[in-house]
Amino acid sequence: MSEIYHFFQQLINGLTVGSTYALIAIGYTMVYGIIGMINFAHGDVYMVGSYVAFIAIVGLSMLGLDALPILMAGALIASIVVTSAYGYSIERIAYRPLRNSNRLIPLISAIGMSIFLQNYVMLAQGSGSKAIPNPIPGEFVIGDSAMNGVIVSYIQIVIFSVTFLAMLGLTLFISRSRLGRACRACAEDLKMANLLGIDTNAIISLTFVIGAALAAVAAVLIGMQYGVITPNIGFLAGIKAFTAAVLGGIGSIPGAMLGGLLLGIAEAFGADLFGDQYKDVVAFSLLILVLLFRPSGILGRPEVEKV
Amino acid sequence: MKRPILEVRDLCMRFGGLLAVNGVKLNVYERQVVSIIGPNGAGKTTVFNCLTGFYEPSWGEILLDGEPIHGLPGHRIARKGIVRTFQNVRLFKDMTAVENLLVAQHRHLNTHFLAGLFKTPAFRHSEQDAMALAAHWLEQVELSAVANRPAGTLAYGQQRRLEIARCMMTRPRILMLDEPAAGLNPRETEQLKALIALLRDTHGVTVLLIEHDMKLVMSISDRIVVINQGCPLAEGRPDEIRSNPAVIKAYLGES
Amino acid sequence: MSARLRLAFFSALLVPLVAFPILGLKLVTVGINLEIQGAAPLTWWIIAACTLGMFVWQLLRRRLAAGWASSPNLPRIPAGTGNFLTRPKTQRWGILALALVALVWPFFASRGAVDLATLIMIYVMLGLGLNIVVGLAGLLDLGYVGFYAVGAYTYAMLGEYYGLGFWTCLPIAGAMAALFGFLLGFPVLRLRGDYLAIVTLGFGEIIRILLRNLTEFTGGPNGISGIEKPTLFGLTFDRRAPEGMQTFHEFFGLAYNASNKVIFLYLIALGLVLLTLFTINRLLRMPIGRAWEALREDEIACRALGLNPTLIKLSAFTLGATFAGFAGCLFAARQGLVSPNSFEFIESAIILAIVVLGGMGSQLGVILAAIVMILLPELTREFSEYRMLIFGSLMVLMMIWRPQGLLPMQRPHLELKR
Numbered sequence: 001m002s003e004i005y006h007f008f009q010q011l012i013n014g015l016t017v018g019s020t021y022a023l024i025a026i027g028y029t030m031v032y033g034i035i036g037m038i039n040f041a042h043g044d045v046y047m048v049g050s051y052v053a054f055i056a057i058v059g060l061s062m063l064g065l066d067a068l069p070i071l072m073a074g075a076l077i078a079s080i081v082v083t084s085a086y087g088y089s090i091e092r093i094a095y096r097p098l099r100n101s102n103r104l105i106p107l108i109s110a111i112g113m114s115i116f117l118q119n120y121v122m123l124a125q126g127s128g129s130k131a132i133p134n135p136i137p138g139e140f141v142i143g144d145s146a147m148n149g150v151i152v153s154y155i156q157i158v159i160f161s162v163t164f165l166a167m168l169g170l171t172l173f174i175s176r177s178r179l180g181r182a183c184r185a186c187a188e189d190l191k192m193a194n195l196l197g198i199d200t201n202a203i204i205s206l207t208f209v210i211g212a213a214l215a216a217v218a219a220v221l222i223g224m225q226y227g228v229i230t231p232n233i234g235f236l237a238g239i240k241a242f243t244a245a246v247l248g249g250i251g252s253i254p255g256a257m258l259g260g261l262l263l264g265i266a267e268a269f270g271a272d273l274f275g276d277q278y279k280d281v282v283a284f285s286l287l288i289l290v291l292l293f294r295p296s297g298i299l300g301r302p303e304v305e306k307v
Numbered sequence: 308m309k310r311p312i313l314e315v316r317d318l319c320m321r322f323g324g325l326l327a328v329n330g331v332k333l334n335v336y337e338r339q340v341v342s343i344i345g346p347n348g349a350g351k352t353t354v355f356n357c358l359t360g361f362y363e364p365s366w367g368e369i370l371l372d373g374e375p376i377h378g379l380p381g382h383r384i385a386r387k388g389i390v391r392t393f394q395n396v397r398l399f400k401d402m403t404a405v406e407n408l409l410v411a412q413h414r415h416l417n418t419h420f421l422a423g424l425f426k427t428p429a430f431r432h433s434e435q436d437a438m439a440l441a442a443h444w445l446e447q448v449e450l451s452a453v454a455n456r457p458a459g460t461l462a463y464g465q466q467r468r469l470e471i472a473r474c475m476m477t478r479p480r481i482l483m484l485d486e487p488a489a490g491l492n493p494r495e496t497e498q499l500k501a502l503i504a505l506l507r508d509t510h511g512v513t514v515l516l517i518e519h520d521m522k523l524v525m526s527i528s529d530r531i532v533v534i535n536q537g538c539p540l541a542e543g544r545p546d547e548i549r550s551n552p553a554v555i556k557a558y559l560g561e562s
Numbered sequence: 563m564s565a566r567l568r569l570a571f572f573s574a575l576l577v578p579l580v581a582f583p584i585l586g587l588k589l590v591t592v593g594i595n596l597e598i599q600g601a602a603p604l605t606w607w608i609i610a611a612c613t614l615g616m617f618v619w620q621l622l623r624r625r626l627a628a629g630w631a632s633s634p635n636l637p638r639i640p641a642g643t644g645n646f647l648t649r650p651k652t653q654r655w656g657i658l659a660l661a662l663v664a665l666v667w668p669f670f671a672s673r674g675a676v677d678l679a680t681l682i683m684i685y686v687m688l689g690l691g692l693n694i695v696v697g698l699a700g701l702l703d704l705g706y707v708g709f710y711a712v713g714a715y716t717y718a719m720l721g722e723y724y725g726l727g728f729w730t731c732l733p734i735a736g737a738m739a740a741l742f743g744f745l746l747g748f749p750v751l752r753l754r755g756d757y758l759a760i761v762t763l764g765f766g767e768i769i770r771i772l773l774r775n776l777t778e779f780t781g782g783p784n785g786i787s788g789i790e791k792p793t794l795f796g797l798t799f800d801r802r803a804p805e806g807m808q809t810f811h812e813f814f815g816l817a818y819n820a821s822n823k824v825i826f827l828y829l830i831a832l833g834l835v836l837l838t839l840f841t842i843n844r845l846l847r848m849p850i851g852r853a854w855e856a857l858r859e860d861e862i863a864c865r866a867l868g869l870n871p872t873l874i875k876l877s878a879f880t881l882g883a884t885f886a887g888f889a890g891c892l893f894a895a896r897q898g899l900v901s902p903n904s905f906e907f908i909e910s911a912i913i914l915a916i917v918v919l920g921g922m923g924s925q926l927g928v929i930l931a932a933i934v935m936i937l938l939p940e941l942t943r944e945f946s947e948y949r950m951l952i953f954g955s956l957m958v959l960m961m962i963w964r965p966q967g968l969l970p971m972q973r974p975h976l977e978l979k980r
Contacts, residue, residue: 058589058597062598081579082580085580088576089576101965104702104755105961107702107759108702109958109961111914111957112954112956112957113957115911115953116955116958120951121584123947124584124588125584125588126588239760242760275775278771288765291750291753291757291761292750361866381866382868382869385866385868386868390867393862393863397863398863399860402859405977406852406975406976410849411867413853413867418849423847424844424848434849454977473867476867477868
């Protein structure tokens with residue numbers, strides 16, 4: 001019986017982590033879908049989001065506004081607004097001038113941007129880790145006892161529901177709104193969309209903003225769950241989320257969601273199997289294997305080479 | 308009759324829901340010039356891409372000397388002696404004309420790492436031979452004067468000729484030319500015709516040609532294959548094709 | 563005008579939005595709690611000034627740009643200079659001059675300076691090696707540091723477990739790194755450029771994580787220490803020789819000088835750099851060098867001519883890895899200690915920054931970039947804090963304004979002589 005519980009425990013933990021990967025992965029997949037570049041700095045945008053979330057939470061608490069809904073709403077709003085500004089500015093400064101150059105040039109620029117952001121936050125906020133207590137403590141147990149059952153913490157429930165709402169919102173936006181339709185048109189064929197009178201620059205900016213905003217949501221959620229941040233967290237989070245995007249099929253939004261969840265589960269079980277220190281190896285290996293054997297991912301379209 | 312050097316049977320290529328090539332067959336004999344003609348979008352270049360290994364055909368067989376080559380990667384097919392030019396010229400633009408020809412000889416050169424590092428006599432000989440062959444072909448296509456200019460700076464007609472010369476460096480058996488006369492003026496087209504004849508008669512190369520210039524096609528081809536909307540429409544000698552009612556219908560666009 | 567005004571407002575609004583939360587509010591740990599402290603008023607004033615500056619600039623941008631273009635007598639570098647500086651011949655003389663200086667210099671410099679110069683040489687090698695992969699073959703390798711680690715650990719482990727010396731381990735380190743490059747490159751090199759970059763990054767990280775966790779072999783996070791310094795034909799540079807060996811100063815009847823050890827290692831490093839330079843210079847003029855260039859320009863055309871792209875890329879990848887292996891072996895000898903911390907991704911990024919800054923494909927550029935990148939932070943303490951910040955911004959700026967690097971090199975062309 002306890003094996004079953006253990007299995008479900010890993011599954012739930014994996015899904016929790018995975019849903020936050022999915023949120024960050026959207027930023028990679030939307031940008032890649034439209035301009036075909038890997039936004040290497042996206043993980044660091046997420047990192048900036050976590051810092052803003054922490055600042056908002058600590059700031060509100062210091063002002064005495066420490067009711068949970070206020071804290072969460074404050075952290076979400078502050079983080080989304082500031083992170084979106086970062087997403088927009090990064091695209092405007094580091095990528096837009098390189099729009100028509102060789103694929104590797106924007107990638108190198110993005111790596112530079114990533115190094116810059118990491119060190120900028122390190123200089124401004126210090127390189128040490130910052131910790132806050134979990135604002136939503138508590139958990140409940142499914143099964144006989146904590147030893148022999150599945151533990152679900154309240155924060156996990158919050159993560160699931162907020163992620164679900166964010167994804168629902170994004171899906172509705174993309175499928176129903178005018179701007180969402182323009183986004184899809186740009187992903188289909190950027191040049192043609194431009195000829196048809198869509199302001200493609202604005203749409204590209206919009207995808208960076210959406211990606212950054214969702215990364216901010218992830219930053220708030222993960223920040224509340226783990227309660228510790230450092231300026232380096234962006235690198236690993238970025239790679240994991242990129243893996244999720246590739247796994248699901250880069251360019252595909254449902255793919256990123258699916259890929260995130262799958263990666264979270266794979267990591268949870270991989271860590272169980274090989275030991276916690278090899279958790280990252282599981283993710284990297286998955287990334288390499290998918291790129292080698294199925295670069296179009298689970299839901300992506302294979303590319304036909306133009307001769 | 309002799310066995311054809313290149314046989315294509317029932318070639319099909321599907322992209323998603325689109326059947327771009329449907330049941331094309333070809334028999335090419337040694338030292339022939341065979342042209343593939345058809346309206347724009349008929350699938351001619353797709354046939355070329357299948358033959359040269361850029362696409363893996365969805366169905367069908369491609370035999371070189373009776374040996375199946377479909378599904379091999381492009382560079383392996385090229386090594387078996389099938390090389391091609393491209394509809395939009397693909398030269399190495401920043402390299403000089405003569406360097407373009409040297410790169411194409413890569414496979415025949417002494418590429419031993421240490422030999423090159425220490426400039427052994429064998430290495431130097433191999434490089435000199437390569438240079439001599441390149442010089443010879445530059446002469447053949449009348450580009451000696453621009454040998455040391457970056458390929459991207461040459462005139463369009465020169466670039467076309469250089470691309471053909473570059474193919475010849477690999478010592479091909481079958482040369483596939485994708486619209487070689489596109490963008491050439493009448494005088495250059497005449498030169499091209501002479502060049503193709505020279506390749507076939509003097510160098511024993513079999514030529515497969517995609518071309519829209521009917522005058523060129525009719526005057527130089529031994530056989531012509533007509534493709535329409537991915538399907539084979541007709542095949543025969545130039546005079547047969549000229550009088551084929553189905554071909555006339557397809558070209559004049561009667562329904 | 564109103565659209566312009568709106569844009570100016572919007573851009574000006576972005577500045578405090580981006581700068582204020584991170585720069586203006588600082589999270590400080592007080593006891594066990596976090597608190598927020600405002601930054602110094604100066605920071606706030608600067609943010610305000612930047613906001614205003616952005617507003618004005620956005621409003622007047624077009625007019626300023628027009629004014630700039632029409633200003634007549636700007637001092638210009640004569641057009642010929644750029645051409646002259648990028649010619650292979652000029653650069654070869656430049657390298658030769660540098661090599662001469664490097665050769666005599668350690669006999670006049672202090673011990674610390676020579677030691678630092680050895681580190682610079684290691685980075686020069688890494689830069690040159692990565693330049694083969696990135697600059698010549700056009701493959702972005704973000705896991706280059708993995709091969710560096712393989713080289714360093716090869717020496718450290720062979721020395722630790724089998725007692726092998728530097729000179730035996732140097733070729734083995736190169737060969738091991740080459741083997742790793744070959745084995746890793748073989749499956750991944752058919753991937754498109756940006757995917758390749760990410761996959762190599764993954765491999766580099768996996769190598770590091772393995773080094774960290776295979777504690778029985780690699781010493782885990784602490785690494786391996788007590789790595790021996792190289793000897794000169796069996797003569798050690800220590801004060802006292804171990805059992806059965808002789809020291810350098812006794813053999814030559816000199817007084818013991820601790821600098822000798824450092825100078826000797828430096829000279830080995832210099833020798834390896836010169837060897838690297840020689841190899842790359844030959845490669846450029848060999849068929850494989852032409853094939854790299856051709857592949858960078860048009861892979862499809864290469865395939866149509868019977869060139870095997872994977873094999874050609876693999877040769878660049880393997881060669882680059884070999885030099886990283888040599889550099890790693892040298893690094894282990896210099897530090898006397900290897901640990902996984904020396905081989906993080908940021909190290910790959912620094913090497914890449916050296917290549918990007920110096921100029922892809924250019925040897926002299928890479929050498930100068932390595933000197934600047936490693937020397938500056940050591941010279942000024944203040945700079946070292948901002949080093950990575952500046953690296954990062956430089957990489958972005960270089961891509962925008964000068965993607966070919968500060969000192970690119972024209973490729974040596976083969977000429978048809980008549």
